Amino acid sequence: MPISFTVNGEERSVDVNPGTPLLWVLRDELRLTGTKFGCGIAQCGACTIHLDGMTRRSCVTPISMAEGSDITTIEGLEGPEADAVQAAWRAIDVPQCGYCQSGQIMTATSLLQQIASPSDEDIDNAMAGNICRCATYVRIRQAIHDAAKTLEG
Amino acid sequence: MTRFSLSVAMTLALAAPLAAQDLRMPADFENIENETERSAALFEEMGKVLTHPRCLNCHPKDSPTQGDDMHPHEPPVIRGDADFGAAGMNCTTCHGPENFETTGVGGIESIPGHEPWSLAPVEMAWVDLSLGEICAQLKDPERNGGRSLEELHEHMAEDGLVGWGWEPGAGRTPAPGSQDLFGELTRAWIDTGAACPS
Amino acid sequence: MNIQTSRRRFLTGLIIAVALPGLARAQQKSGAAAFFNELPGGSDEMSANAFIRVAPDNTVTVLIKHIEFGQGPYTGLTTLVAEEMDADWSQMRAAAAPADVELYANLAMGMQGTGGSTAMANSFMQMRKAGAGARAMLVAAAAERFGVPVDQITVEKGIVKAGDQSASFGELAEAAARQTAPEDPPVKDPGDFTLIGTDLPKVDSSAKTDGSALFTLDVYRDGMLTVVVAHPPKFGARVASYDDSAAMQVQGVRKVAQIPSGVAVYADNTFAALKGRDALTVEWDESEAETRSTETMIAEWTSAAKAGGEWEVEKSGDVDAALTGAEIVESTYVFPYLAHGPMEPLDAVVELRDDEAEIWMGSQMQTGDQAIFAKILGVDKVDLHTMLAGGSFGRRATPDCHLAAEAAEIAKTNGKGAIKLMWTREDDMQGGYYRPLTVHHIRAALNEQGGIEAWDHGIAAQSVVIGTPFEQMLQGGPDFTAFEGANELRYKTANHRLRWAKMDSPVPTLWWRSVGHTHTGFAVECFIDELLEKSGKDPVEGRLALLGEEQAREKAVLTRVAEMADQSGDFGYGVAVVKSFGTYVAQIAEIEDRGGVPHARRVWCAVDCGTAVNPNVIRAQMEGGIGYGISAALHSEVTFDEGGLIRQRNWDSYRILRISEMPSIEVAILPSTAEPTGVGEPGTPPIAPAIANGWRRMTGTALRRLPIIPVA
Missing domain, CATH: 3.10.20.30 (Beta-grasp domain)
Structure with a gap:
């Protein structure tokens, strides 16, 4: 079937x-x-x-x-949140090996679709299930904040 | 040398899985003549289900636990405003409408699932409570989701997510007995005055 | 387009192509530097290329001889070329060089491969010379076209000018290809750098944010079968017998075959392969398997470390005499087996044709992998495409090339056609090639001024190198990877001895991001910190006093990190300094008590890696190295039950750092004009001792066994 x-x-x-x-x-x-x-x-x-x-x-x-x-x-993936997230990711060169980043970006976009201006805690809670073995976490956090600022305009 | 354990629960991670338990029937309690004592005894029997890890893991104060040893949920998750996890990482990010049997993995044989899937509200948290306290909480409409005893029976006997406890998927110990039997015990407990153990 | 070339000319690294037949679409957003997912072979001439291709579309493609798995060679090596060519960054492209040891050897290794944080160090002059030569050819072509002498020509941002005449690289490419490549073109004075030392955007960030970057697992060939292998549940076990009747009933399973490393299941798709493997019944011969439990091994390793071991690696003065009658300080440090856990599990795609094989693989040792494929498949020609790899941390650089061997055996058994070998996460966690289980025992005596009178150091660990094809590099000596960082002790000691006890086990071991320094950095830096505390000395000032003139660079990073760190909070602060792979890194961690275990809130990091080619990449490697080190400090270990079964299977039991545990990090790069050294590994060693030192100074409890928070 x-x-x-x-x-x-x-x-x-x-x-x-x-x-x-x-x-x-x-x-x-x-x-x-x-x-x-x-x-x-x-x-x-x-x-x-x-x-x-x-x-x-x-x-x-x-x-x-x-x-x-x-x-x-x-x-x-498209829309204002996705565009802002991907642009922020590129702007501060978040990826290292890059393998996990599709998943990171899918989650980050969903977070911003639900919470326009997330706190560090919101980010940690949303992203807790996305492992990055290269530990790009500092930049992931930063890029999500940057994307939120872009969306605020 | 010093090593820390994340919590007491974590140190129990090596404990053997629980064996499937039996649940006694209401008739088994008919020899208790005092109705209140019989009711309390019936609740204690219900307690085998209520305090089973299959139930307790999703009746926590804050974050859910996993496994028969009730270790912290991995990946780490939070309760969230709607008892449904965080924005971007809800319960249903991983838990589907049915149990999902893994392939090619070993170890974790299935991912639990049910429609709906969420934590019990925080006022229904049972972790760390005595059976008597759980009983009092269950009867209190302020802390049982506004349910009458009849509605409580319906929840115990028929609710699908409660029923998941007996069909928890490969690699997980089911709750004792069956949901039907648990419903019968609840019925008998209510009919005998819904007394709580001391 | 046919290009006249010679082997020797290739070796100078100066080839200008005027066309790029069949070149894959560049992964880029418009106007940005980018990379190609794959550089396919065109004609034979084209596949035997060197380092630089200038195309009529004005792009400059740099062929990168090192694998990219996040550490940044695509960006870094492209920067070197762009700098010397005076190219515009937006016209630059990177692509993986083919596997060809004559052209693309790591100059530090004599074979094509990546490791020891050598990518930038060994390429620095080579790629600059390549860029300078290409520039000279473009300038010569322009001089002919403009009718002016070469000394009247200037080049800026990819535009070649003389007076009011100008041309782009692309416009000059064809004419430049006919010029003679200079033998030894001069390179720029560092004072004239315009790109080196700046935060150029990475060439691969764009493709790694829209899903278009291709890894080995993303390669699909016509008719390709996906293969998973049932590996032994214990190290040293072998297949005794197997029953594939149920597996063959799984829809989509095509074949089951025994290969040297286990039982391979071939299927039309991944799910069928996995289901097929689940349905296999394999009996294992465990007669030569490792059956000791981790606790038993640790006890044996500890005894050996205390006894000292058969290899006396270093000796100065008379340690035994100095320790006799003295008040002895001693510590034992225990480090577990660690899996590398790259996010992309090991994989390879092999297409076997009549007399040749084409391979797609995240190969970190191309020369070795290529040779293994050729040998097992019995073909002379092995085209190996080095794919982007989803992390490695050392895992893809195995001296025995076991993954290539497994893929080759699978392909050989299958015959002509394509196969994709995929390891699952469980295969990865349980597949060995771990950072060795290691125990250190140190005894010391202090004099009245707090100086170190004696330091007697014993280390028990398996050898990563002995018994492998790399053993010859030891020339009969001890395996330095077991104790590097504990030798040439940076702190002044009157009497010193270092001994290594070589332990044996069927558990295969391997270098793991920063290799020996993963444990020697912890043991040395925790022990010295305890000694300093005992003699009432400040951890930074005390270290500086014990470092000599020859440790000026250690002193500089230590001094710098102490200036950066805001230690005013009500937290624990711990410091550590480690030199590894020629790079000096000092870190200070701010520690809080989070539920009875240490949590690093903030980390300050000072690094001296010589010339900073791309400071942004260096900062990223320090951040990532710190995160990788915290995973091991807090969570990760591979352990065995009594009987030898491996307990860990996946990320739920082999825990690593998640975002909520990541500190904020501030990195300072010390200015330097020295030749650049690596940054992929050196960020990792100092963080675990910095955390442990901060915790001990805050709580009084020394942490001497990792991980600090075992899962079970």
Whole structure:
């Protein structure tokens, strides 16, 4: 049975084992490789996408759950918060190895969509599930504050 | 040499998983003649469920715990304003509508899930309370979500998230007995006057 | 476009290409310096290239011989070229150089590879010469076109000018390619630098914020099978037998095969491969497996460290005599096995054709990996694309090239076609190649003035190098990676001895970000801090007094960090200074008690790494190095049950730093005109002792075993 959903505004349909994690559908089937594999058990956040507007770890999301849903990956992320976050990320060169940064940016964007001007504590709480082994955390925190300031105008 | 333990709970992380427990039936308590004593005894039996890690882990004062040893939730999460985690990292960021069995992992065999999934409100926190205190709290509409005893029974006997405690997914010890039996115990406890253990 | 070249000319690093056939789309936002995900081979001439390509579209592409995994060589080496060419930063592009030891050897290693924080140090002159040569060829071409002598030509921001005539690099590229490359072009005086020393934006930041940067795991080839391997649950165990009947029933599983490192499952996609592996039943032969528990090993290692060990590494004066009858201060320090835990687990893509193989891999030792592929696959030609890697911290630089070997065995068993080998996080955590379990034992005696009369240091650890193809570099001597940082002790001691007890275990060990300094820095800096406290001395002033003239750079970073640090709060403050890989780093940590354990609130860091090519990258490496060090100080360890089973599997049990535990960090870079040294590793060693010293001074409790907060 094909499973249908929207990814980055495009209707997609896949015919795979319904237990397949969304992560592997995005990567192996749809070749949207910006969403990364880091742990497989929702510990690291590298696979974070937006599902119906909320952050979701795609590695623990069976594709059956995606039926009829609206999915956004790093490749299709857009809007004022996303633009501000990505610009802030570039401006202070947040990434080092870069592998976790898609997930970091998906979470940071969601945070700013919900809290326009987050405190350090808001940032720590939102980003607690996104591991960066290069420990770019100082700059992640700074970039989120910078993005919030940009959005204030 | 000095090493710290994050908490007493953390030091218990090596403890063996709990064995699945039995739950006695209301009929098993009929030999207690005094109705109040019988009611309190029934509640103590209910307490095997109420204080089981499957229930307590999501009835904390602040942040939830995990596992039979009730270690701090990893990754770290907070209760949040709606008992639903932080903005950007809600409960449903990881917990789906159903338990999710992992593949190729070993160790963590499943990620718990249910629709809905959230923490019990803070006024319903049970961690660190005695059974008598939990009982008093359960009967107090100020601290039980405004429920009458009948509504409390319905919650215990039929609520899906309560029921998850008996179907917690691979790698997790279920709560003792069954939700039906837990409902029957609750019924009998209410019918005998809903007395609390001292 | 065919280009006349010679091997020797390549070696000078001066090739100007006028076209870039098939070059992948540059990953960039408009108008910014950028990099290419992949530099595909064009014709044979094109694939045998050197360092610089100037294209008619006016881009300048620098071929980077070092792998980029966050430490910054794409940006740093491109900066060196742009500086000497007088290019505009926005026209610069970086791309991974092909694997070719004749052209792209690490000059510090004699093979192509990255490690020891040498990328900038060994490339500094080489890349500047390459840039200066390219500039000379462009200038010569312009002189012909403008009809003026070369000394009338100026170059600024990628524009070549003489009087009112001007041309871009792109316009001159074709003519420049016909010029003779100068043998030894002069480079700029450091006083004339305009790009070196500035915070140029990194070439890879843009592609790493929109998901377009490609890592090995992102490579998909037609008909490619994804492969995961069931590895032994204990180190030294081997496959005895296996039953694949259930695995073969999994939809999408194509093949199951035994390879030397385990049992490989080949499937159409990742999920099928993982399900297939779950369905395997493997019996393991554990007759040669490590079965000791961690606690048993620590007890054995501790006895060995106290006994001193068979290798007397250093000796001055008579330590035994000086200690006899003296009041002895002694400490034992215990360090666990550590996994590197790069965010991208190990992976490789191999496409095997008739007589050649094409590889995509985050290879940190290209020359070794290439040779292993050639040997196992039995092909002469191995095209290796060095991909961006999602972290390494040493993990991808294995002397035995075990990942390349595993990928090659998988490909060989599969025959022609493409395979992708993927390790899961559990494979990574349980796969060994750890920072060695290490125990230090130090005994010392002080004189009445607080001077160190004797320092007797024993270290017990496995060797990372002995028994590997790198052993020859030791020339029969002891493995310095086990004690580097404890030798050539920076503090004045009247009598000194350092001994190493080489321990043995089937657990494979490896260099881990800053190698020996990960533990020697802790032991030396914690012990000296205790000695200073005992004699009532200030931790900074006391250290300065024990450092000699030859430690001027240690003294300078220590003095600088003390000036920076605001130690006025009601917190613990701890200091440490470590020189590693030629770079000097001092740190002061501000410590608070967070639920009975230390939390670093703020960290001040002073670094002297010679010429600062890109201060922004240096600051980032110090920040990241500190975070990496805090993970190990607080949380991380790999441990074994009685019987040898590995306890840790994933990030839930092998804990690392999360954002809420990250301090704010202030970094000062000491001005210097010395040749640049590395920054990838040296930020890591001082932070753990700085935290422990701050905690001890605040609470009176010395921390002598890491991690401070074990998971279980």
